[in-house]
Amino acid sequence: MKKIEAIIREEKLAPVKKSLEDLGYYGMTITEVGGRGREKGIALKWGAKEYRVDFLPKLKVEVIVLDEDLSPVLNAIVRSARTGETGDGKIFIIPVENAIRIRTGDSGSNAV
């Protein structure tokens, strides 16, 4: 099992959800986060002066997937979250040792 942590633009939630649903992946957890990337935020101008907007609001989407589903899910997210401009976000893949469904106590791949 893997945990996919995707940091995406807020406005891309709907397409990302859609693309995962199309794969049959409904379960996910989202968190409001702030992020900045290599560019140290966005540089804007006011008159002659330049200033930077540091952290920008982002959404963190977490999806736990079975190993075999990893790459289609990743592809789906990349495809649906992309605009091609800076700030599109990142995806991190983290190993998951186990999962448990609280309602039933089931664990392992049944629980995802």
Add this chain to the structure above:
Amino acid sequence: MKKIEAIIREEKLAPVKKSLEDLGYYGMTITEVGGRGREKGIALKWGAKEYRVDFLPKLKVEVIVLDEDLSPVLNAIVRSARTGETGDGKIFIIPVENAIRIRTGDSGSNAV
């Protein structure tokens, strides 16, 4: 060391806390998240029409535990967070390579 990520109902925070305290586990971190499971949220009716409520508010409880404590802590969470109805949530177990206590700089099992 493991990180336990439990996605629970908001109203279950108090019992979960209690059950962990009973085991001597006080440290934890909580985050407000939104989640949906396999059922794509909840289906409700308004008159004849059906509609779905997508993301529901959940709490993410993170507890870092030593390997030997993993299973009692998991049991405690499952027991205290369960209602038996859909939406009870999930627990994911993630490997942790190290921990550091910022105050002292201690690392490893001392830091948990």
Add this chain to the structure above:
Amino acid sequence: MKKIEAIIREEKLAPVKKSLEDLGYYGMTITEVGGRGREKGIALKWGAKEYRVDFLPKLKVEVIVLDEDLSPVLNAIVRSARTGETGDGKIFIIPVENAIRIRTGDSGSNAV
């Protein structure tokens, strides 16, 4: 690659950011969380009565780093986030299997 999850005091965000920038690390994600440590929060007094403040607001700072950068980044965070008093927070290190930049689709160390 590793994910550094640092739970820090809210007011330490600026120094932590600064110390990471000095190392050339700009990318990070932050989340508002609540936390408590071993001490079960803070004990305060009102008149003769004692009471506890349970969860305190904290910030979670997540930084994905390449393996070789791990220790300087950890040092920087510990140094800049410390006050020496209880509540300074913790750092957890979690393995990351891969990273993807959504904008380009690049993965691996290029994506961090």
Add this chain to the structure above:
Amino acid sequence: MSINYADTAWVLMSAAMVLFMTPGLAFFYGGLVRRKNFLSTIMMSFACLGLIGVLWVVYGYSLSFGPDKAGIIGGLDFFGLAGVGQEPSSVYATTIPHLAFMTYQGMFAIITVALITGAVVERIKFSALMLFSVLWFTFVYTPVAHWVWGSGGWLAKLGVLDFAGGTVVHIAAGISALSLALLLGPRRGFKEKEPMEPGNIPMVALGAGILWFGWFGFNAGSALTSGGLASSAFVATNISAATAALVWMILSWIYRRPSLLGVATGAVAGLVAITPAAGFVQPIMGIPIGAGAAILCYYMMLFRAKTGIDESLDVWAVHGMGGTWGALATGIFSSVAVNSAGKDGLIYGNPKQLLLQLIGVLVVWAFAFMMTWVIGKVVNATIGLRVSSEEESVGLDISQHGERAYGGPLR
């Protein structure tokens, strides 16, 4: 009689201020519920602005203040405002246009219905609340208003005093709140003591501020004329509110820590209690009346909590009991030196007035409780009072109104 422009300006301003109290109440109540029911709670008050606002001019005013039928109800002569014009009424507030009196009274009807909603937040079906409101307004509010304030109303003729609505507004609403809450049952999780912390206390404070401001229109406006009596009622109102806020703060301090919710609730309790008395008592009597209100309502709130009854926002404890105390206090402290249209009370050697006040209280308690019970039963039997368990757990904002308080991807 000819129109006095100053009186008219005063009553119109007061009417505007009483109208403003209903949004104030919306925030007072809205801040006390959980985030997922914030909008739905606000909506309950706002819907009254529309619904009761319309019903009042169609038939409510006529039933309340139309020509008396046997002391019980007004006739339909003023249906659709027929005969209610720019000239003064011949019986009510004879120095201002009949329209001004009519609309001023209408603002009271709106907020009375809105007050009840505090008992049923977080679980009532909106459709049920609307139906209930129409029935309650028609079969409880209009008769009670007629009995107490209508020319020829039987409680008025008996000599029961109610300056600005302690009985008509606060007792009627507070008792009905209790009755309806009993019928509806507690919120899901209430018995299990799940946390139900107020979602937004600053909004409670905002609501309290607006209510305090508007209450001057409510009480001092009830003089229906500018001048000495209005001033006296104004001052009594402020003294009672301030005293009760202070005393409640001290109570909360003794038991725990001085609480902003306590100050806000205390102020409202003080305002409620002075309502029936404002224009009958020496203003300084606001001190005992306000202090009494804070103490009584505080302990009634604790008592209510102990019973396990989920009368969620304590309309009964604050408005019902506060209004009861105020009505009785009117019988204790009132003085003809303040208002020649009033009576001397107990402390001026007239115990009979206290007895009359007690009768007024008992009558309205009994009538409001039973009628509400019946109406609630009817609504429950027809369209059902309560949302489903899932709807309740998702929250009424989404399930009843399809809206969320705050936008953004979650919550």
Add this chain to the structure above:
Amino acid sequence: MSINYADTAWVLMSAAMVLFMTPGLAFFYGGLVRRKNFLSTIMMSFACLGLIGVLWVVYGYSLSFGPDKAGIIGGLDFFGLAGVGQEPSSVYATTIPHLAFMTYQGMFAIITVALITGAVVERIKFSALMLFSVLWFTFVYTPVAHWVWGSGGWLAKLGVLDFAGGTVVHIAAGISALSLALLLGPRRGFKEKEPMEPGNIPMVALGAGILWFGWFGFNAGSALTSGGLASSAFVATNISAATAALVWMILSWIYRRPSLLGVATGAVAGLVAITPAAGFVQPIMGIPIGAGAAILCYYMMLFRAKTGIDESLDVWAVHGMGGTWGALATGIFSSVAVNSAGKDGLIYGNPKQLLLQLIGVLVVWAFAFMMTWVIGKVVNATIGLRVSSEEESVGLDISQHGERAYGGPLR
């Protein structure tokens, strides 16, 4: 003529209430936008309080109400309040100080400009908005106010009726909003149907509450005297607001679920529509006028959405169309029995008044639309109307004002 103190108190209070509407509008609009533009939207209204507040006393009042020049505009005789003192004006509101009349009118100018901003939120450059406001106030508001309300104004002389600003305020603002929105283009992501949920609906409700309260000053204050006419206008206002709130709630219920946004918007639509009519119609006519407003504006809102025009907060649908309906309704329902300075309308056998009203509407529609277009073009050509794409996506709070609604490390 000598000063009537009651009239003065009434008009001053009304002026204060109309001033209070602009912060109310700030919250009504502010709650409707996304969190990142919350402050900037509030700012648009607050800036009008400063900017138009000053311009009004410098030259605005004089252009609007100064001695008539050919029916088109007022002279500069009152520049800097010269000759505007504690004595009554000889032509306007002759029972109150000229200063009171002047400041009361000024509050209308402020909110009219603020109303337009609803069309351009979340993307206009603040500097451009300021420049636009100065020009629009000077070249649209002051002439239209003169035509309709100025002594000698050509529409007034023609016989067009506008009691409290249906034409001057709401049509002018609503049509200009449409014109400016067309020029500015839609928000980034609007065409792609990105979610743009309101960021804070409780604040919309708060704004609606303040607006409703203040509107009594707006409409009943426009009698410029206390007494029967003010009372009549007051009641008409409340009836129309309540009816429209109720009807809009029902409409939202039919299509989806009863909506708090719907009640709030409906109330505003009802208040808009009754504005020109309030002091000319029997108060009970607030029922058809309010119901008509709710239905018309509701469908106009859906229609606007379908066209794909991003007139973001529906100023056109609510104020433009609501004002248009109100202006025509004045021609239908007005009655000299209510106001001897008025006219009988269609239902009292005078179709001519409806025609006159139609002329007033058409003139102001055309003038406001075209002038706004020209002014917008000028501003665009000089300093540019729109923020950059990055600024828009970061949000105007940070990019235009360097502030965020809520502190804390993020958001």
Add this chain to the structure above:
Amino acid sequence: MSINYADTAWVLMSAAMVLFMTPGLAFFYGGLVRRKNFLSTIMMSFACLGLIGVLWVVYGYSLSFGPDKAGIIGGLDFFGLAGVGQEPSSVYATTIPHLAFMTYQGMFAIITVALITGAVVERIKFSALMLFSVLWFTFVYTPVAHWVWGSGGWLAKLGVLDFAGGTVVHIAAGISALSLALLLGPRRGFKEKEPMEPGNIPMVALGAGILWFGWFGFNAGSALTSGGLASSAFVATNISAATAALVWMILSWIYRRPSLLGVATGAVAGLVAITPAAGFVQPIMGIPIGAGAAILCYYMMLFRAKTGIDESLDVWAVHGMGGTWGALATGIFSSVAVNSAGKDGLIYGNPKQLLLQLIGVLVVWAFAFMMTWVIGKVVNATIGLRVSSEEESVGLDISQHGERAYGGPLR
């Protein structure tokens, strides 16, 4: 003399509006602090509504306005409102009930004490603030009010002019704020420049809107009669507020970006500065007075920040310095043509008035600063002024009041 109903309506409405300013202030201040101290800051103002509201009727009014003792203080003749009834006072506001005058003045006392709290937010013990407030009200407010406004007060007899409280309210509060802040020391983290961003700027704007609205009651109500003078003061107030809001916006624009906080603060500064002058100057003088206030207070705020003094919400810079400027401006711009009870100022050839104003300013500066220092020392020595370091870092909402602004599992 007999009661004028219009004057009474005007003063009562004004009293209600001034009362409403205190909740407004609660939000203005509350929005400026960090989330963890939001409630506690609101509470500081609300507690004054209770505490000072009661003390005022018990002995405060008597000390301020009771029969003069040597120009220094009023006698206790009006203790517990003895002799304060529906008839007019023989010396103050002789056309309205004595009760109306009394309560109107009381609203000023409440907000004056509340104003000071802006200096000590986020770190003062609530018990200490309560004790301080009682002492300050008794030993600073009541004498200063007597000196300036009491019949026989020595500053009044000297000829110092203060129409609506520039000296009594704003200088007294502003200087005391500075004094108390110096005694209390800076917030934890202030020296280390930890971020202390305002937690909720929309609430600051809401507070500013309510304050602006209420200030008409404050200033125009101070005419104590409806009519020309009230109108003149009303207009002066609005002009000064609008000008200062605009000028402050421009200043913030020059240095950074046009700021909503700037508009809100500017409006307040303009309202403060016009307060002592409102009924003595030509309304158009609101332009120089408001502009002067914005510029002076803006730079005083920067100066204060540079000194490293944590007078947290700039009560000194805005109210202290704004009030000082207003008091002096009264000596410059006042004109007997506006108010026959006033004096001509410097620009009308009477430099003496400016000197008198300067004396008034200096006396109140010195008295307020020193008395506050002494009272603060006494409170510190007895119960201690400051919360513990842990309590401060947890926030006063929890540590002093056991409440959190927003429910929910965290924050």
